[in-house]
Amino acid sequence: MTPTVSANNDLDAVIGIDFGTLSGRAVVVRVSDGAELASAVHEFRHGVVETALPGSGRPLPPDTALQVPEDYRRVLRDAVPKALAASGVPPERVVGIGTDFTASTPMPVLADGTPLCELPRFADRPHAYPKLWKHHAAQRQADRVNEVAERRGEPWLDRYGGRISAEWQFAKALQVLEEDPEVYAATERWIEAADWIVWELCGAETRNVCTAGYKGIHQDGRWPSRAYLAELDERFADFAADKLAHPLSPLGGLAGRLTARAAAWTRLPEGIAVAVGNVDAHVTAAAAQAVAPGRLLAVMGTSTCHVMNGAELARVPGMCGVVKDGIVPGLWGYEAGQSGVGDIFGWFVDNAVPAEYAAEAAGRGIGVHELLSERAAARPVGAHGLIALDWHNGNRSVLVDHDLSGVVAGLTLATRPEDVYGALVEATAFGTRTIVDAFEGAGVPVREIVVAGGLVRNPFVMRTYADVLRRPLKLIASDQGPAVGSAIHAAVAAGAYPDIQAASAAMGRVRPEPVEPDQERADAYDELYAVYTDLHDHFGRGGTDALHRLRRIRNAAASR
Template identity: 50%
Template sequence: MKRRYAIGVDYGTESGRALLVDISTGEEVATHVTRYPHGVIDEKLPGTGAKLGHDWALQHPDDYLEVLRRSVPAVVKEAGIDPEQVVGVGIDFTACTMMPLDEAGTPLCMREEWRDNPHSWVKLWKHHAAQDEATRINELALERGEAFLPRYGGKLSSEWMLAKAWQILNEAPEVYERADTFMEAADWVVMQMTGRLVRNSCTAGYKAVWHKRDGFPSADFLGALDPKLASLAETKLRGPIEALGSKAGELSESMARLMGLRAGTAVAVGNIDAHAMVPAVGVVTPGKLVMAMGTSTCHLLLSDREVHAEGICGVVEDGIVPGYYGYEAGQSAVGDIFAWYVEEAAPAYVKELAAEEGVSVHEWLERRAAAAKPGESGLLALDWWNGNRSVLMDADLSGVVVGMTLQTKPEEIYRALLEATAFGTRAIIEAFERGGVAVDELYACGGLPQRNRLLMQIYADATGREIRIADSTQTAALGAAMFGAVAAGAEAGGFDSVVEAAERMARVREETFKPIPENSAVYDRLYKEYRELHDYFGRGGNDVMKRLKAIKRGQS
């Protein structure tokens, strides 16, 4: 019998990548990355050059199609296979990455008359300019005792659909009026491939506050925010919501030509990047916390019970693996904090030495930082360079490094930043456990674990837990490919469930990172200090971060 393959397309923050996988072994046969031509649009609008506000982050929808045009044919060509052998395609995406569409499904920013309006563009997950709306949503939901609020740890994020849609209404009512629908980019790309408007239960559940039985927040609640929002759920968020693993449809003739595949190939409903990684590391049962570590980190956990606890970004039934409650928590910047240091703060001499030694600045700093012991630098940092989205859920919080002196070295600051993110993860694990959701094992995947060994050792030491690492460097794309194979179903050469797909296709490395007891002892002490700083700056002990942001925005 001919070998059978599935293609997963992973849409990250800066680029999209396609992965062609043999579905009976999980072998990753070919991969291709396309950087988004417009990247992250956070300073000025393409074309007009109009300046964007603080905390804005947009994208260009055609960049997503560019990934299908370039990367999909490239993996088929590299593998030298017949497109007939590809049984299914799945995609995963950053989320909530949303856009307004017209009746034909065209993003408003792709229409001449709307492209000058920044609100017509795709709002990327890390667009944080809707914090005012998020704060008001949370205040009203708390006041009214809305049942959905506890499922999201007591606070909805400014990154999510309601806050972003409301920001459009507040700042560009004409765009809000003109939008026929608001869609997640994941669903829009699936709609381009299949011609069907199908929303996926994962982004709907985690990012648009949709519940399997209760649906979206009520018209009464939405209308109390603003009467114009009352019909949001049944109008601009309308459309069938289908469970992960479902087939959204089949590849249309025109898209099949563009992607170099067979028309009629099964296409899975979209998924969130981090959530797709869970079955891809073989996690299909409770108690195993999967850390999807890249630009940001998402923490994902399955459980057979629903509890409501601080620190949980969302709990969604069937939201990750059917049959379980899926929990999400997360840190809105991790790799992005290290990138900030390397690009904006590391001194020129570090960059020169790294270049002389032929290593990246990250590697140079990691090597130096690894030579020190925990606590030796006298530094402690908070990991809020892009706000806090678990436990405190507040995009207006910012970064801190305490303990700097004239002797402080760049590699010490770099290490303190790595440690800060590990402490942020420990705070999340403790919040899960306080809430009654067990965390027995840790799994790490995403771009960071295989790039930075010191980081993984620090995580093991700071959490006191052994960490298993994904074997794939493309875990999200592998997970998306699995869902593509499930969308095809066993009859068409795929699988009938994601559990079956995981048995065949998932892999973790033999080597694990184990905590070193003497390091853990020091980190226990540093973590105690971290908690003090965390509560002081994050729970109202000193709101200096918010006041500084207000001054920066020119508010009184």
Template identity: 45%
Template sequence: MAYSIGVDYGTGSGRVVLLDLDEAAEVAVAVIPYQHGVIDTIFPATGEKLPPDWALQHPMDYLDVLRRGIPAVLAETGVHPADVIGIGIDFTSCTVLPVTQTGEPLCMMAEWAEHPHAWPKLWKHHAAQPIADRMNQLARERDEDFLTRYGGRISSEWYFPKLIEVFEADPDVYQACDAFVEATDWIVWYLTGNLRRNSCTAGYKALWSEDGGMPAEDFFQAVNPGFTRPLDKLGDVFYPLGTRAGQLREHVAEQLGLHAHVAVAVGNVDAMVAVPSVGVSRPGSLVMVMGTSICHLTVSHEEVRLPGITGVVKGGALPGLYAYEAGQAAVGDMFEWFVKTWVPERYLDEATRRHASIYEVLEEEAARLSPGQNGLVAFDWWNGNRSILGDADVSGMIFGLTLATSTADVYRALLESTAYGTRRIIDNFAEHGIVIDELVACGGLPQKSPLLMQIYADICGLPVVVRDSKEIPARGAAMFGAVAAGAKVGGFDSITSASDVLAAPIQRTYQPNAAAREAYDRLYQIYRELHEYLGEKNVHLLHRLKQVRVRSLNDAFVNQLV
């Protein structure tokens, strides 16, 4: 028997999967919530309020996932540690932290603990937006070729906006850190003692490409004249997906209850690792990794530079193919916001009475509505727009509200808004020669919400394939762990061969309903007109609203300090 472990680091928790490589079965799963969670209001080291758009995490939460989760899956199954041959890691990205040359996070050192910039910046830390704006303006003015790989826009979520934010806001932290590393690479470093920066995050988040390298140093100097050595904290060697980073260090293996011979794969991104896990190996499929946000991934044989994506990277998901990423920044987060802030008490009482979740109660009511019956069109911009606008300063909207609008009406509109956003992304791909013929959905939402999946099929007019696994990213990470172990010891010689055997089976396929599609086509035309009007032609209106809110929050923040 041979097993591999996949560790999937999400926004609020980590998941550990033990994958039986002989049976292609997930034999155990451990979910470890982060003790500190998302740090976006109160800074734990001082008790002070954080400024707007901050999102930090605690590295001890990451280690806790390993130290609790791996022994838990071994204990649950009774699998002998000697039978575990590989470990793979995936992580939200771009989640980055400053560390010393030995890999110690600055925030865990007494002299730096009270510096917010010494802490890991979570992917949805958007406080670097002004820096991203400067970078975008300069790249357009200089006609920088690299910008076209990212749909024409750099995101505040990415590596260099966050690093330059540290450089400008807390130079002492910048000087003290020897490396500013993706959290996925840091975990691999912790496990093996080897810093092996992966090519996936470098390509999608740090402006690097296999063919073109990095942007010229004078570009970064134009962003900030003092920022003269952009690779100092990033490094310049990046390892392809599936590469073996090393094996477990002796003391780490002992902590985790494993043997030191376990191979560890280079790190990966939680979205990209899902592609082989759902069995996608060809152009035409759009993988939707659905959780707090959505990442959309598709592949092609040739590179196409198109607007409205967040990146195209050769080998970014599968060897030899160009992988394209797009996405929506608020999905599960938006549904959770609605439940916490808008749902009347009677829904909560009903859920309690039936021993059901509040989402099940809402879904039942929303499912009774026919397409268009709520008379609403909503935009899922509650956390900005990732694709196709690439604009963190737009905000969510609901159109058509009346005194007759019900809770179920609004909930269904929010579900539909995410499908409209996906259809807009599909249209953008098609307009540039990348045709999508099926959607492959994975993550927690597809398992929990049949209504949402049918809405996607009806709005997009495409079949939606749902794979039978709640832990697709962790499963994919385990597959890469098996590849790192190598075929000679019971693993696989490539991620393609691993996918052929280990991809999760199909659970259900949702087909479009013709009548629903016709109704949604009419609504989608309204959506497209509003999208253009408020997201492009008159986007300054939403930007001004954001400016008013941020100014007010900053004033309140300053008053609190005084």
């Protein structure tokens, strides 16, 4: 029997699951008003596989970032039942389940969905594993993807601001072909983890328009041509036709029904609605009520993804992509991003803060991030004399170059840890302003900025961003935006709402008071932003290739 939505949906609930970089979170949400009833988290046992393969210990080359599919399944087996039990909602009142994933996180699988890394003959082969979004080892392949596309005048290149990222499907698949052709030959389907987990839930392969458009170069109903792919590599000519091609499903659509196997994992009723897969940032737009044109959503965590709907199509240099129906059906969805934000702050705290700071923070019962934020906030804008470039994990937008690296300029013997920490926060804010400027310079107005993600909990970070951007920031009311967004999509797939916009209006939430900019601080940041732009263009737009040379030297040394 297929469960149905009750006439009184005050009784009904949906499950949203957010598969992140290090963990998966399940949240139980009431259909009628979006109230969060309970949640649970499952930490990935293997986390991010960066230095050696699990089991064999085989060393991995620089810039590798892999994951283990069984970690994803464990979220279904562990977090979902725990969240459901904590919510007190009877299982029979759950009408749908929705999921979101980091992207691009593609993986090679057999025709039945079995990951190649789970086959004994490929367990010791790095390219048989899912490549996490932060896998940047395919930059060389991405350079060729771009060079050939530009030379041929491929019409889809403008939809991505003129650059295809090393983080996306085609560069990563080309790396597999070139470095392990046996794994490539055994790959019957090359699929985003966002779609693979839906396959695990409903037992059928589906492909969502979001990952296909933003991460798979699917535009105007077509993949890149066979002739283009053959020019990249003759063996790659049939990549799209053989390993990608599949009808695309709309966001908020019904992917299928929960199978008996997945029902046993999750303790949910067999046959409930399974929503079409989605990307973590894009699905959060519904939870943050950021689905109207001109409302930019910044999802700020380890990295930041910026998504916004527009009524018209425009070319925005350096964007991750613009896709019709890519966030909600009927509108053009724009995406940009920064490859490192919270990761940069975490790197600094973990590696460059003296022990006495940690001792003071512990003595006061606060975290080191909180201590550094407090001290940095007490300084006048510009007093540290520093400018940083936020490229510790490469640049996603607007330069689309993952061989770039971080820079801190202006260091003296008087520089303190809070000064560097503050400069790093400011650098990420300047990076977001660069993206906003690119939108508006291309004629795509940014009328409002909404922020979601873990960093909304840091008042210093939010105040810095408001001042740098010279705009009020609306903050999402939920700490679990992606999971709630997935739950909202599940409600649409289950038939509780006619579309994502209606479900967002009923179930999404923002805080009533925005973070307002301070005019004096904003004026001072304008001066620093001008210096940031000088360094940004010098190191990133051809003033010097010093950062690329350093990357080549490092990689050569690491391979010896």
